[in-house]
Amino acid sequence: MSTPASGLAQIGKSVVIKGELSGSEDLYLDGQVEGSIALKGNSLTVGPNGQVKASVDAKGVVVQGKLDGNIQASDRVELRKSAIVTGDITAQRVSIEEGAFLKGKVDTHRGDAK
């Protein structure tokens, strides 16, 4: 499991947030978030303890935990083997490890640059 780099914005596993989460830096999320997450131009990592019930809009998304919501990424989405995702994924590239669970659609842009 990848651990967050120092200097990265982090939400620890005991933190619970309900509402709209937005920012202009990369975010490592290992707690609970319900609502929406907007990190255009930046990356979101949902850690192994992360439980997200939110729509996500970011440049890149890595999921190791649980995400219930649609993912819109201008670049890449990665589902690691411990990921449990329920929702649609729209991205230029999608990488899914063996063991990841997905219930939803995968739609990759073809030559769209954002």
Added chain:
Amino acid sequence: MSSVSQTFMKLFRGSSGPAIPAPGSPKLIRRSSGLGELSRTWESAEGLCVLDLGSTSPTNIRHFTEKGHRIYSEDLLTASTGPELLTKDEQGKAVLDSRKFLAENLVYPAAHFDVVLCWNLPDYLDEGLVKPVVGRLWSVLKPGGMLLAFFHTRDAGPDSPCHRFHIVGPDTLEMQRIVLRREARRGPTGAVHTAISDGFQLQRVFNNRHIENLFRDFASIKFFLARDNIREVLVVR
């Protein structure tokens, strides 16, 4: 074949995690005539909408997205093991609530999909869910849309393991045996247990007449008989 209650007792007490391939289970290569015929559809068309009803397969997702198609992944077999689906009929017999199941699964607009990959779902799905699921699949398929399903023949035997299927060529599949991993739970002594059970059990063996009856609302049906005691069926809405 297993009753519903026996299947539930065997598979889980409490919730079960997503189906995972058995650790170290070999991948078997299988030629599929049904897949070969079906793959001509997505090789020659663009922007198709595909529904894969097997376990999440990174291989299948990559296969379709690289060709510019949209793929939906929905593991119906694992979804059918949810303990919240268990109910009792008028005789007090344990059954699965098919209405609740279809309220939470296969929820798509009508005439949405060009292709549905059923794999071996009907053979392993609980009896009470088979016809409702096929009825729902008919409605979410576009007119002219195609569905591929695999059925064991009687010669396959009652203990035929349940596999997941990965598309590795126009008419070639990789098969992996499925196991179910129960989420780690703390037992009465405080020790944490994570059990791996042997996966799904074959619920029934369909004969040709049963299969034709199951898909009677479809416009056409084609059978392909394989040497490994699997009957492949390609139906068109």
